[in-house]
Amino acid sequence: MKRKTNKNLILGGLLVGIMLCMIAVGFFWTPYDPEAMDSADKLAGVSFSHLMGCDNFGRDIFSRVLKGSGTTLFVAVGTVLIGAFFGMLIGAFTGYFGGIADEILMRVNDVLFAFPSILLALVFISLLGSGTYNVIIALGIAFIPSFARIVRSEFIRCRDMDYIKSARLMGAGSLRIMFVHILPNTVPVLLSAVMIGFNNAVLAEAGMSYLGIGVQPPDASLGRMLSEAQTYLFSAPGYALFPGITLILLVLGFSMLAEGIREQNQSGQG
Secondary structure, eight states, rough: OOOOOHHHHHHHHHHHHHHHHHHHHHHHOOOOOTOOOOOGGGTOOSOOSSTTTTTTTTTHHHHHHHHHHHHHHHHHHHHHHHHHHHHHHHHOOOOHHOOHHHHHHHHHHHHHHHHHHHHHHHHHHHHHHHSHHHHHHHHHHHHHHHHHHHHHHHHHTTTSSHHHHHHHHOOOOHHHOOOOOOHHHHHHHEEEEHHHHHHHHHHHHHHHHHTTTTOOTTTTTTTHHHHHHHTTTOOHHHHHHHHHEEEEEHHHHHHHHHHHHHHHHHHHHO
């Protein structure tokens, strides 16, 4: 029987790959200094000199999109690393050992999970202050409950399987069973959750920067660019259009990749 082509995985991987290449270029090279202002080019339209035009300060939008995409991805990577690492540890220990610690931690987790992650992040930002690294910490803490929940459910599913019972009979310790035998089997599900986490982190960072409490000037950010561009939607539509399209493509790529991984897991189980 011919295996069905996983279009989401292919298209999502291709789209994310293209965006990552663009971001990688932006780390090392941009056509202009993203912060260089030129009053003569204020709100200039698309041209060979400025492929996406210029903003209200005469800064090259293409250069700022390259740099801003890198900033957004940097925040997303930091957020997911914090959320996945601590969520994995909490989920692994509570799912494997259970007991009173599981009950207490999961009730706390349920309370945190009841609030939208962006709302939790806003609370932490109010305590930590704005700025790129504070946004990463705030979003990372807000993402811990979702990762803990996923890992815990996988550990509960696996802990009484035959291969785990065999490992116990052979004298394997709890930590070895958890991180050598069970954790690798959670990778397919965790990978899909990581892609969704990237997607949500990109949106959260853009939303917070749009509100002015995320990434602060002079650092470029797609959300900040959209906020600054809203005054010029009719006089310079490209100012908002190009950062907006970049953000949509980045989110769409991670969404399709997450869906493709989920479909791949389901077909593998089937």
